[in-house]
Amino acid sequence: MSAFSRFTPLASALPSTVPFVGPEAIERQRGLQVKARIGANENGFGPAPSVLAAMREQAGEIWKYNDPENYVLREALANHLGVAIGSVAIGGGIDELLGQIVRLVIEPGAPVVTSLGGYPTFNFHVTGFGGRLVTVPYASDREDLDGLLEAVKRENAPLVYFANPDNPMGSWWDGESIVAFARALPETTMLILDEAYSETGPAGSLPSIDALIELPNIVRTRTFSKAYGLAGARVGYVISTPGTARAFDKIRNHFGMNRLATVAALAALKDQAYLAEVVANIHGARDRIAGIAKANDLLPLASATNFVAIDSGRDGTYARAIVDGLMQYGVFIRMPGVAPLNRCIRVSVGPEADMALFEEALPQVLKALG
Amino acid sequence: MSAFSRFTPLASALPSTVPFVGPEAIERQRGLQVKARIGANENGFGPAPSVLAAMREQAGEIWKYNDPENYVLREALANHLGVAIGSVAIGGGIDELLGQIVRLVIEPGAPVVTSLGGYPTFNFHVTGFGGRLVTVPYASDREDLDGLLEAVKRENAPLVYFANPDNPMGSWWDGESIVAFARALPETTMLILDEAYSETGPAGSLPSIDALIELPNIVRTRTFSKAYGLAGARVGYVISTPGTARAFDKIRNHFGMNRLATVAALAALKDQAYLAEVVANIHGARDRIAGIAKANDLLPLASATNFVAIDSGRDGTYARAIVDGLMQYGVFIRMPGVAPLNRCIRVSVGPEADMALFEEALPQVLKALG
Numbered sequence: 001m002s003a004f005s006r007f008t009p010l011a012s013a014l015p016s017t018v019p020f021v022g023p024e025a026i027e028r029q030r031g032l033q034v035k036a037r038i039g040a041n042e043n044g045f046g047p048a049p050s051v052l053a054a055m056r057e058q059a060g061e062i063w064k065y066n067d068p069e070n071y072v073l074r075e076a077l078a079n080h081l082g083v084a085i086g087s088v089a090i091g092g093g094i095d096e097l098l099g100q101i102v103r104l105v106i107e108p109g110a111p112v113v114t115s116l117g118g119y120p121t122f123n124f125h126v127t128g129f130g131g132r133l134v135t136v137p138y139a140s141d142r143e144d145l146d147g148l149l150e151a152v153k154r155e156n157a158p159l160v161y162f163a164n165p166d167n168p169m170g171s172w173w174d175g176e177s178i179v180a181f182a183r184a185l186p187e188t189t190m191l192i193l194d195e196a197y198s199e200t201g202p203a204g205s206l207p208s209i210d211a212l213i214e215l216p217n218i219v220r221t222r223t224f225s226k227a228y229g230l231a232g233a234r235v236g237y238v239i240s241t242p243g244t245a246r247a248f249d250k251i252r253n254h255f256g257m258n259r260l261a262t263v264a265a266l267a268a269l270k271d272q273a274y275l276a277e278v279v280a281n282i283h284g285a286r287d288r289i290a291g292i293a294k295a296n297d298l299l300p301l302a303s304a305t306n307f308v309a310i311d312s313g314r315d316g317t318y319a320r321a322i323v324d325g326l327m328q329y330g331v332f333i334r335m336p337g338v339a340p341l342n343r344c345i346r347v348s349v350g351p352e353a354d355m356a357l358f359e360e361a362l363p364q365v366l367k368a369l370g
Numbered sequence: 371m372s373a374f375s376r377f378t379p380l381a382s383a384l385p386s387t388v389p390f391v392g393p394e395a396i397e398r399q400r401g402l403q404v405k406a407r408i409g410a411n412e413n414g415f416g417p418a419p420s421v422l423a424a425m426r427e428q429a430g431e432i433w434k435y436n437d438p439e440n441y442v443l444r445e446a447l448a449n450h451l452g453v454a455i456g457s458v459a460i461g462g463g464i465d466e467l468l469g470q471i472v473r474l475v476i477e478p479g480a481p482v483v484t485s486l487g488g489y490p491t492f493n494f495h496v497t498g499f500g501g502r503l504v505t506v507p508y509a510s511d512r513e514d515l516d517g518l519l520e521a522v523k524r525e526n527a528p529l530v531y532f533a534n535p536d537n538p539m540g541s542w543w544d545g546e547s548i549v550a551f552a553r554a555l556p557e558t559t560m561l562i563l564d565e566a567y568s569e570t571g572p573a574g575s576l577p578s579i580d581a582l583i584e585l586p587n588i589v590r591t592r593t594f595s596k597a598y599g600l601a602g603a604r605v606g607y608v609i610s611t612p613g614t615a616r617a618f619d620k621i622r623n624h625f626g627m628n629r630l631a632t633v634a635a636l637a638a639l640k641d642q643a644y645l646a647e648v649v650a651n652i653h654g655a656r657d658r659i660a661g662i663a664k665a666n667d668l669l670p671l672a673s674a675t676n677f678v679a680i681d682s683g684r685d686g687t688y689a690r691a692i693v694d695g696l697m698q699y700g701v702f703i704r705m706p707g708v709a710p711l712n713r714c715i716r717v718s719v720g721p722e723a724d725m726a727l728f729e730e731a732l733p734q735v736l737k738a739l740g
Contacts, residue, residue, distance in 0.1 A: 002586045003613030004475075006528050006558045011474045014620040022625075024437035037434065046433045055630075056426045062634065063416045063599040064407065067394035092462065096623050104381045105374075121625075128621045158376050188376045216372045229433040232629030243373030250384040251498045253466050255392075255491075258628040259602030260425075264432065 035330030036354035044350030048274035054267035086242030117338035170303030199227035201304035285349035316342035325365035405700030414720030418644035424637035456612030487708035540673030569597035571674035655719035686712035699731035
């Protein structure tokens with residue numbers, strides 16, 4: 001296959017990795033149809049009716065580029081969070097923002113600290129900019145704050161990634177521990193505090209905005225993809241000091257946001273009543289997933305997210321066989337990629353029809369596996 | 371303003387430039403309202419009714435991430451163009467693809483050849499990755515193919531940018547000259563042949579797909595933002611050899627596409643009858659703009675795009691005064707940024723109501739300027 005001969009040495013050395021295989025690709029490759037889409041930590045309860053109404057109403061404006069300053073959405077988020085508008089930067093989901101942060105902070109060879117088995121897309125970006133991943137094992141299925149701090153100091157790392165609540169395990173820390181961790185970091189280490197699942201955790205699991213807003217080395221990332229049910233829209237945001245947030249303007253794709261996506265995000269933010277309703281549905285579905293696991297003698301882990309990690313009681317090969325077996329029934333789920341986390345399967349929340357399909361398929365899969 | 375202290379040297383040195391100020395920002399800064407939005411080379415005729423219907427119908431699917439392989443859209447484009455599916459890569463508009471290309475090809479300090487006054491967003495990306503811009507002046511308001519080739523050879527440049535039809539001048543070359551230029555380039559120089567305005571040029575102004583598809587150093591970029599009327603959706607694509615197209619998989623944001631944007635693009639591609647209708651409308655609006663210019667003793671340049679550059683007959687200061695003056699009447703237009711191109715103003719097509727506002731405001735502005 002004939003390719004251009006003069007890509008950069010870094011680009012030439014990169015693998016053509018995909019962080020995740022999508023359900024559509026699985027359908028094409030295996031000739032199967034997804035009936036319960038509960039694998040990608042999407043939110044099958046969907047966005048608010050008010051959000052869909054706003055998108056449909058504004059669809060005719062799609063011929064216009066979006067405001068490159070994302071002013072109205074940033075202003076609404078700033079008011080919602082109680083921060084200055086300059087403290088908010090917008091991107092095409094947290095994934096895009098992670099890539100921008102890595103680009104701003106990491107030169108080839110620089111160490112980047114994260115958890116062994118943490119978010120693969122972050123690792124993809126680190127590798128893509130030539131960074132060197134330094135991984136710290138989970139401790140009791142939580143990211144290890146002490147271990148991460150120790151690795152940062154040992155490596156003099158410019159960047160550390162920490163997700164709270166955590167993906168893929170669903171676990172969490174209390175806000176006070178996170179604030180202590182953030183304050184203990186060297187000022188020359190940027191912390192990405194990924195709070196994609198911030199809306200679904202228990203009380204006390206999130207540091208207050210005020211607790212960290214004055215630290216220029218802390219960047220909190222949040223999204224409309226999870227609780228707000230807008231994964232396909234691609235709207236994420238950063239909360240940091242204005243000085244740090246401004247750095248995104250140096251490199252971001254200023255006209256990169258989809259106009260209807262920002263319409264949707266704005267409408268979603270306004271409809272906090274619907275959010276509360278969906279969060280209750282997510283809690284309910286988490287309990288439902290846990291109940292199905294227990295009924296099959298599997299151990300559900302406590303979750304602060306929109307998914308539940310379920311300990312299969314055996315190893316990664318067995319968990320993989322469950323994932324593949326469920327897909328035969330049209331039930332799409334995923335699993336952590338690295339031992340010992342990969343003893344688990346990971347099931348995202350969804351409406352009752354999805355839960356029922358999972359409930360029906362799981363015992364048959366387990367029985368066939370023996 | 372307190373900012374993180376350890377951004378990369380490259381990031382620290384970058385200015386917080388914005389390639390373009392958006393009309394919304396102008397409204398906020400100047401306390402004015404845009405009544406005729408004919409400055410950003412958008413397409414005020416909008417997308418097909420069939421496209422809006424598809425978006426509204428599929429809006430409820432927005433809770434799902436888009437297929438990271440963009441398979442269905444790539445397949446449709448490949449069929450439309452008569453190329454292998456592997457020859458098509460998708461991105462969030464040409465802007466995002468340009469950034470990816472620069473990242474794949476340019477190391478800090480590497481020379482990048484483009485035209486003096488060419489597309490600013492490309493320059494933004496080159497600067498953002500530390501590339502060194504080598505500019506070639508326009509010749510008779512066209513990009514200078516001989517000059518670009520000479521600069522590439524002199525500098526041993528890994529990358530050259532050429533837009534056909536051209537933005538901001540609206541000028542074009544015939545397909546044969548472009549093929550000759552492409553074939554004369556060293557194999558170690560990648561050509562970005564930006565064909566954002568490919569649908570609106572005269573017969574013979576586009577190289578056939580076959581003429582360049584086997585050259586691994588040629589990357590053609592196209593978009594749904596212009597003739598298809600979907601600027602706010604952010605869908606662009608690359609046509610190249612499969613080997614070169616695969617390189618995007620190494621670094622792109624795999625889950626970066628908005629799900630409804632790909633729905634819209636797919637529907638737009640299917641509705642070629644509407645496209646033909648809009649292209650006719652664009653031709654009509656170009657003539658209308660040219661007529662207004664002439665009625666005011668200004669010289670419209672011939673255009674192959676969805677806008678018309680109009681020679682003010684004087685310098686950049688005068689042209690800037692026209693642009694600013696029109697905005698007082700709610701008529702948003704733009705102008706080239708660099709001499710001698712900046713003697714012109716640049717007016718995008720739009721429906722008759724927009725044309726009428728322009729027609730009404732222009733003589734008043736010119737009269738006030740004297």
